[in-house]
Amino acid sequence: MGSGSSAPKAAPPPPATEEKSPEAEQPQTDPRLPYSNFREVFTLKNFWKTIRRNEKDCGKAMFARYLKQQPDNKAMYAKLKNVDVSTLDAACSDTGFETIAANYLKVFDDVVQAVEEKPGDVQAACDRLTAVGKMHRTKVSGMDSSAFQQMEEPFLFMVGDVLQDRFNEKAETLFRKFFQFCLKYLLEGFNK
Numbered sequence: 001m002g003s004g005s006s007a008p009k010a011a012p013p014p015p016a017t018e019e020k021s022p023e024a025e026q027p028q029t030d031p032r033l034p035y036s037n038f039r040e041v042f043t044l045k046n047f048w049k050t051i052r053r054n055e056k057d058c059g060k061a062m063f064a065r066y067l068k069q070q071p072d073n074k075a076m077y078a079k080l081k082n083v084d085v086s087t088l089d090a091a092c093s094d095t096g097f098e099t100i101a102a103n104y105l106k107v108f109d110d111v112v113q114a115v116e117e118k119p120g121d122v123q124a125a126c127d128r129l130t131a132v133g134k135m136h137r138t139k140v141s142g143m144d145s146s147a148f149q150q151m152e153e154p155f156l157f158m159v160g161d162v163l164q165d166r167f168n169e170k171a172e173t174l175f176r177k178f179f180q181f182c183l184k185y186l187l188e189g190f191n192k
């Protein structure tokens with residue numbers, strides 16, 4: 001058995017000031033994001049997996065809720081000519097309804113994906129949103145920019161519906177911030 005004197009000396013621990021906190025190991029988030037802490041991006045990404053797995057139903061739930069709340073907007077959508085809003089629900093299988101519902105959800109999905117892939121530089125997410133905003137300006141005659149806000153409640157309703165008891169106050173704040181981020185760049189594109 002070796003004595004204490006002949007045993008190799010362990011390297012001294014690094015000075016406390018050099019120790020990295022778990023936060024310091026985490027990627028930086030783009031200041032344009034409403035999350036200063038990467039942990040929030042990570043949580044959002046995890047919650048979004050549930051939405052992705054139920055993509056079609058989620059899109060339909062959100063879009064049906066929006067149309068029920070804004071029945072007058074229906075007339076703006078050529079693809080919804082066969083849809084009766086008074087009897088509409090998320091189970092509607094009209095092709096036009098399903099197509100638009102999927103395309104609306106895809107905007108949010110693309111944004112989450114872009115943020116997930118590059119939390120430190122969300123330019124791709126901003127570009128996607130400004131393009132959608134701009135498209136409304138050119139294609140949706142008579143639309144007022146304030147109308148984009150109408151999607152917040154249906155968006156949160158859909159998230160709450162699919163997350164069930166996981167949709168606590170923290171999750172709600174996370175998704176509300178996410179929607180506000182989307183809204184900011186949709187409006188930027190619309191108003192450009």
Ligand code: HEM
Binds near residue numbers: 077132139
């Ligand atoms: C967060 C909010 C919104 C998002 C992400 C969004 C996204 C989109 C997308 C992806 C499309 C193409 C869908 C398709 O034709 O298959 C679209 C089309 C359209 N959007 Fe929105 N939209 C939003 C809010 C609104 C609001 C509030 C209105 C009405 C006041 C509106 C009116 C329209 C209309 C009329 C079209 C069909 C345009 C056409 O092809 O002629 N959108 N939107």
